[in-house]
Amino acid sequence: MIAPRGAGALAGRTAIVTGAGQGVGEGIARSLAAAGASVVIAARRAETGEPAAEAIRARGDNAVCIVTDVTDRASMTACVAATVDRYGSLEIMVHNAFRGATPHRVEDLDAELWTQNSRTAVWGSYYSAVLAFSHLVAAAPHGRLVLVTSPSGVEGSVNIPAYSPVKAAQRAMAKSLSREWGPHGITVNCIAPVAETPALVAAFAANPVLKERVEARTSLGRIGDPEADIGSVVRFLASDGGAYVTGQTIVCDGGSFMGL
């Protein structure tokens, strides 16, 4: 699916999207690139990241893959440095990467599963924010940080309880950072998507009841497309039109969770 072009709304701007080798991250990367941004696909594995970048280039847009581990400060530092070396600036940082959505009981939650959730969602957000900061300041008034959270970070997940606190943490980080970085002209927001991604397809395959429940609750009666439905929201936040939105969570789930 090819997203409608944004008339180059992001031309001349550079974005890093973590976890962009597939799913929501890839959809965001494709949408930002279609709006004219130069996009770095920060993927843990070249096997997914390189084809995702190549697919964007094949459409005539601009993307490269930089293999990056969001849980590792040195790796994230190198990714940001390589991005700025290559493109000269960093306006848009999007942290989407996540691992750890394994169903579990709270009483059995062990260090290994907690660490997966915590390191990818929360430490990854911390590194994304703190390492992008000086570049986002320099990019004023175009500096944007977007964290990909989940409705589960507000509702509480009965199946994957460790997922909820790490996703809630991202929302709190966005609120406090928006207050702290507002004077620098940087906006900080979250999106809470539900999209047809490999992760969701796998979750539905493992739990058909969940699929029925999600579909029954979704006002628009369909699961979102990562590029057309989710990427477009990040593109708005990254654009000049999104400049006055900060500290918020935009739930883009087809009208399912309405608790904000």
Add this chain to the structure above:
Amino acid sequence: MTGSPDTTLAGRIAVVTGTRHALGQGLAEALRDAGAAVGEVVDNALATREAAIAAFAAVASDLGGPVDIVVHAAMPDIAFEQIAFEDVDDERWGAVWEGAMQGSIHVLQAGYEQMRGRGGRFVFVTPTVSMSGAAGLVPYTTAVEGQRLLAKATARQWGPEGITVNCLAPAPEHVPIGVESVTVSLAPPALGGPGDVRADLGPIVVFLAGDASHALTGATLSADGGVWMAP
């Protein structure tokens, strides 16, 4: 007020964490005021699952029965320090985020060992500033909101066992973070101020710890004198 003592929690055993600070101490006193036997568990005992389980078992042994009530107000001291986000290093981030979250997971797991098959009450103390956000307090607000959602998700899992998990959200003045309610809302506190922990928040924590709140779980009660009114 009459002279007859409050017996709402008579015969109940409670664990309170975070009693080094006035907030946790005041809530512990409120539980005692209502007749509960209260054991205080120190922060070091929350560092591992095994240590927390042992500490809770020691309280149960000392006080003569399994733990019915857990009020969790502990937070690493470093979390209260205001700091520009760009100056936060990995050591500080880990001390605040992992310290608060792993401690909370261990509190839940240790409490569950006591409540399994019997039911019980958890109350997490989560100041409203986690919902409003605050400059200079990214690590603290991130950790508190993590705790709040850990409580919600756990409430969903343990509800069928008669275990409720709720959050009590006091005004930011009750934690040493240098934030006043006026930054949370444009309106002044409807009830005049943040209130006194023992006298004003006390009855609310007693309600959350007692039988009367049996149908309430996963909730956050903003007990901040009428400032933060969302939702």
